[in-house]
Amino acid sequence: MKKLSLFVILVLAFSCAEKKESSNTELGLTTEEKKDSTNIKHLFNTALMEGQSYEWLRDLTSNIGGRLSGSPEAQKAVEWGERLMKEVGLDSVWLQPVMVPHWVRGEKEVANYSVNGQKKNVPICALGFSIATPKNGVTAEVIEVQGLKEAEALGEKMRGKIVFFNRPFDNTLINTFRAYGGCVGQRVRGAAVCGKYGAKGVIVRSMTNGVDDYPHTGTMSYGNIPKEEYIPTAAISSRAANILSDDLKKNPNLKFYFKQSCKTLPDAPSFNVVGEIKGYETPENIMVVGGHLDSWDLGDGAHDDGTGVVQSLEVAYLFKKNDIKPKNTLRVVFFMNEENGTRGAKEYARLAKLHKETHIGGLESDAGGHTPRGFSIDANASNTALLQSWKKLLSPYGLHDLDKGGSGADISPLKGEAVTLVGYRPDSQRYFDYHHTSTDTFDKVNKRELQLGSASMASIIYLMDKYLYNNTPVKP
Amino acid sequence: MKKLSLFVILVLAFSCAEKKESSNTELGLTTEEKKDSTNIKHLFNTALMEGQSYEWLRDLTSNIGGRLSGSPEAQKAVEWGERLMKEVGLDSVWLQPVMVPHWVRGEKEVANYSVNGQKKNVPICALGFSIATPKNGVTAEVIEVQGLKEAEALGEKMRGKIVFFNRPFDNTLINTFRAYGGCVGQRVRGAAVCGKYGAKGVIVRSMTNGVDDYPHTGTMSYGNIPKEEYIPTAAISSRAANILSDDLKKNPNLKFYFKQSCKTLPDAPSFNVVGEIKGYETPENIMVVGGHLDSWDLGDGAHDDGTGVVQSLEVAYLFKKNDIKPKNTLRVVFFMNEENGTRGAKEYARLAKLHKETHIGGLESDAGGHTPRGFSIDANASNTALLQSWKKLLSPYGLHDLDKGGSGADISPLKGEAVTLVGYRPDSQRYFDYHHTSTDTFDKVNKRELQLGSASMASIIYLMDKYLYNNTPVKP
Numbered sequence: 001m002k003k004l005s006l007f008v009i010l011v012l013a014f015s016c017a018e019k020k021e022s023s024n025t026e027l028g029l030t031t032e033e034k035k036d037s038t039n040i041k042h043l044f045n046t047a048l049m050e051g052q053s054y055e056w057l058r059d060l061t062s063n064i065g066g067r068l069s070g071s072p073e074a075q076k077a078v079e080w081g082e083r084l085m086k087e088v089g090l091d092s093v094w095l096q097p098v099m100v101p102h103w104v105r106g107e108k109e110v111a112n113y114s115v116n117g118q119k120k121n122v123p124i125c126a127l128g129f130s131i132a133t134p135k136n137g138v139t140a141e142v143i144e145v146q147g148l149k150e151a152e153a154l155g156e157k158m159r160g161k162i163v164f165f166n167r168p169f170d171n172t173l174i175n176t177f178r179a180y181g182g183c184v185g186q187r188v189r190g191a192a193v194c195g196k197y198g199a200k201g202v203i204v205r206s207m208t209n210g211v212d213d214y215p216h217t218g219t220m221s222y223g224n225i226p227k228e229e230y231i232p233t234a235a236i237s238s239r240a241a242n243i244l245s246d247d248l249k250k251n252p253n254l255k256f257y258f259k260q261s262c263k264t265l266p267d268a269p270s271f272n273v274v275g276e277i278k279g280y281e282t283p284e285n286i287m288v289v290g291g292h293l294d295s296w297d298l299g300d301g302a303h304d305d306g307t308g309v310v311q312s313l314e315v316a317y318l319f320k321k322n323d324i325k326p327k328n329t330l331r332v333v334f335f336m337n338e339e340n341g342t343r344g345a346k347e348y349a350r351l352a353k354l355h356k357e358t359h360i361g362g363l364e365s366d367a368g369g370h371t372p373r374g375f376s377i378d379a380n381a382s383n384t385a386l387l388q389s390w391k392k393l394l395s396p397y398g399l400h401d402l403d404k405g406g407s408g409a410d411i412s413p414l415k416g417e418a419v420t421l422v423g424y425r426p427d428s429q430r431y432f433d434y435h436h437t438s439t440d441t442f443d444k445v446n447k448r449e450l451q452l453g454s455a456s457m458a459s460i461i462y463l464m465d466k467y468l469y470n471n472t473p474v475k476p
Numbered sequence: 477m478k479k480l481s482l483f484v485i486l487v488l489a490f491s492c493a494e495k496k497e498s499s500n501t502e503l504g505l506t507t508e509e510k511k512d513s514t515n516i517k518h519l520f521n522t523a524l525m526e527g528q529s530y531e532w533l534r535d536l537t538s539n540i541g542g543r544l545s546g547s548p549e550a551q552k553a554v555e556w557g558e559r560l561m562k563e564v565g566l567d568s569v570w571l572q573p574v575m576v577p578h579w580v581r582g583e584k585e586v587a588n589y590s591v592n593g594q595k596k597n598v599p600i601c602a603l604g605f606s607i608a609t610p611k612n613g614v615t616a617e618v619i620e621v622q623g624l625k626e627a628e629a630l631g632e633k634m635r636g637k638i639v640f641f642n643r644p645f646d647n648t649l650i651n652t653f654r655a656y657g658g659c660v661g662q663r664v665r666g667a668a669v670c671g672k673y674g675a676k677g678v679i680v681r682s683m684t685n686g687v688d689d690y691p692h693t694g695t696m697s698y699g700n701i702p703k704e705e706y707i708p709t710a711a712i713s714s715r716a717a718n719i720l721s722d723d724l725k726k727n728p729n730l731k732f733y734f735k736q737s738c739k740t741l742p743d744a745p746s747f748n749v750v751g752e753i754k755g756y757e758t759p760e761n762i763m764v765v766g767g768h769l770d771s772w773d774l775g776d777g778a779h780d781d782g783t784g785v786v787q788s789l790e791v792a793y794l795f796k797k798n799d800i801k802p803k804n805t806l807r808v809v810f811f812m813n814e815e816n817g818t819r820g821a822k823e824y825a826r827l828a829k830l831h832k833e834t835h836i837g838g839l840e841s842d843a844g845g846h847t848p849r850g851f852s853i854d855a856n857a858s859n860t861a862l863l864q865s866w867k868k869l870l871s872p873y874g875l876h877d878l879d880k881g882g883s884g885a886d887i888s889p890l891k892g893e894a895v896t897l898v899g900y901r902p903d904s905q906r907y908f909d910y911h912h913t914s915t916d917t918f919d920k921v922n923k924r925e926l927q928l929g930s931a932s933m934a935s936i937i938y939l940m941d942k943y944l945y946n947n948t949p950v951k952p
Contacts, residue, residue: 048647174872452905
């Protein structure tokens with residue numbers, strides 16, 4: 001009996017663990033909402049049992065890998081995307097030509113300094129759009145600052161020095177994207193600010209919550225300073241940043257050396273990959289769902305943004321598998337060049353305007369492939385309220401966050417009073433562990449989390465397609 | 477300008493990404509709730525900036541590792557726990573002696589079969605409490621079933637055979653613990669059911685959502701069948717289960733071989749580790765927070781339940797760091813033997829009753845160290861409603877789930893009409909990837925997710941300590 005009671009405990013523990021999931025979704029719903037609830041359940045079931053996104057992602061990340069704009073890998077990814085969209089059976093699939101920036105990293109970067117006769121190698125990587133150092137590298141004393149204002153205040157004091165931006169993420173912020181937002185300015189504009197005052201180079205603490213040994217790359221901009229003021233800039237790993245900061249306290253005159261051979265080549269031809277399922281009722285109205293096909297070169301672009309790409313296509317796949325036909329045209333877009341230029345996004349929006357297309361809604365997945373938390377909504381007040389009213393349909397799947405907020409860099413150029421833009425918001429805790437670094441690989445993606453994301457996206461697209469249509473948008 | 481606009485996009489994207497977190501937590505709150513909101517924010521800030529749980533867990537998992545009841549490692553874990561509680565500065569720390577089952581795995585298990593002249597090795601592991609096979613192993617034909625009912629229906633047909641329980645998790649269930657609950661019966665009772673009918677052995681598909689190469693162990697029970705009917709039972713990896721199932725379709729008479737040398741030794745002495753902060757107002761009322769110190773032997777017991785142990789102690793640490801003194805006595809318990817016997821839990825409850833202790837509440841963390849989702853509540857109606865009224869204070873931290881449900885195997889023996897028991901419920905998607913297998917190691921735990929869990933637990937304990945006290949419990 002003693003041992004049987006163990007089983008009883010187990011059964012009780014798990015059977016009581018929560019309300020039945022199926023009945024849970026049906027409480028207090030109207031007849032129409034019950035139908036929606038059933039359709040949403042089917043979308044989730046299909047994603048979890050027959051979803052393809054995980055294998056698509058394995059293929060993209062393992063067989064193509066990192067795919068920076070203008071690279072041969074980016075071109076392979078375009079061909080991969082076009083082929084896959086056709087395989088899924090979209091009504092039409094086409095490539096949208098766009099010229100993209102073509103920055104190349106060159107040889108592996110080198111950095112080091114010596115303290116007390118001990119040479120320390122430092123993991124660094126050039127930031128996207130940075131110029132190279134002179135052939136023999138840059139060697140200079142280091143001034144540490146915590147941000148752009150502190151750097152500006154230094155003014156001429158930084159002439160001939162390397163400026164070291166070392167503001168860490170504010171780890172008390174629950175949403176790690178906010179911590180990123182509070183730091184990324186030093187990465188993007190550090191070299192522009194310091195180039196003006198004759199600094200020899202800029203090194204920036206990697207954008208991550210943790211302390212690790214990987215430099216995290218990302219884009220930067222020289223803004224409108226003259227070319228002769230351009231200086232090379234690189235990210236250094238967060239652990240190396242901590243060590244350098246400590247060493248500077250004891251050895252303020254230490255000389256830091258770094259060398260990189262990156263360069264910006266002429267713009268290269270590339271493509272957005274676009275496919276659509278024609279709407280059966282108002283095909284002239286378009287709903288777009290997308291992620292970006294390009295990635296940084298250091299890892300395999302798994303979470304950024306391989307997951308967004310495969311989830312976007314899986315939305316169409318889940319519709320087809322469940323024989324859900326959209327009223328409006330559902331368009332899947334793999335945007336090119338989100339990471340360093342958003343040229344694909346701009347070109348997509350330019351052509352939409354040129355061809356007088358009516359976009360009624362958009363959904364972007366570019367915040368990683370982690371467990372679903374919700375969506376952020378960029379829409380007029382009535383459509384925002386409409387989307388928030390779906391909480392009861394979405395919360396059984398862990399989708400509680402339906403706050404106003406931005407959608408994403410690729411669909412935001414479509415913004416307009418009558419356009420409802422939505423950003424998929426998975427859990428953000430692990431995202432910056434891998435962001436823009438060599439560890440952003442397939443093994444960091446959990447199959448169920450990815451599939452749940454596809455289903456979450458398909459569910460809100462299903463609701464937007466059905467109800468935005470009836471909810472006459474406010475015309476300005 | 478083109479490049480500066482990139483920066484503008486970045487800034488907009490992230491600053492608009494969500495409402496400000498601080499003001500978000502203050503909307504529509506009473507003065508007292510604002511105070512609570514501030515205290516909760518402090519608990520989170522401290523966990524994220526000065527939390528110790530991650531390093532404690534590294535120490536436990538890396539320097540001690542797996543710690544099955546009765547093992548030398550379990551004894552080391554007891555000493556580790558006692559030392560750590562003292563280091564944190566609890567008012568008193570003591571060991572609560574308890575005799576625990578002492579099952580040992582013995583030599584690494586072996587299993588294989590041949591089809592078409594090809595020998596296939598099969599990853600298996602003995603289930604906890606299983607007997608050994610005869611010295612030369614067991615060889616027999618295999619009958620595959622999908623669960624206990626189907627096995628019962630076979631009756632005498634299974635005599636001399638190996639019964640293969642192969643019901644997979646229902647992956648359409650969003651909460652993976654429910655999928656576990658739907659399958660674990662075959663693991664726990666399979667051998668008892670088949671022993672009765674003279675089967676030679678039982679092999680069970682591993683309890684996991686995925687398809688992997690790791691056998692996942694776990695407890696089983698022979699129930700009250702006579703000893704002579706005991707048969708050996710083992711888990712086989714989910715991938716091997718799929719392959720075996722396929723092979724059986726083509727080769728129904730294939731002979732499966734397995735060998736294991738596990739045995740149950742006499743009960744061994746062990747301990748619960750208990751520490752407390754005395755309540756300043758009603759020290760006679762006790763709130764317990766705990767996890768289990770023992771683990772299975774295959775991995776390092778990181779998610780099961782190292783995370784629960786270090787989070788429970790971190791609750792006390794966060795109280796002390798923030799100078800929050802509990803009104804009631806806050807007791808931290810590292811329970812022994814949750815995995816195969818719950819003897820520690822039973823002994824703790826027995827002593828509580830014997831000493832006429834008044835437990836007003838309890839919180840258990842034994843569902844992994846993943847990102848926080850909420851709590852399940854096992855309490856009377858008024859206390860359940862009270863806890864659910866804290867949603868506005870907890871939801872800014874992603875704690876949306878406050879449903880009625882079980883608490884956990886270690887605190888449920890304290891259940892009573894006046895006792896509010898709560899189970900910490902982190903996201904469940906990844907839990908069964910590691911559960912009871914060799915991959916349950918430190919590297920699978922994310923630092924922020926762990927810390928957020930500690931803070932979530934500290935927050936609900938803070939609220940329970942403050943308000944349960946005023947909320948006169950219903951006496952039966």
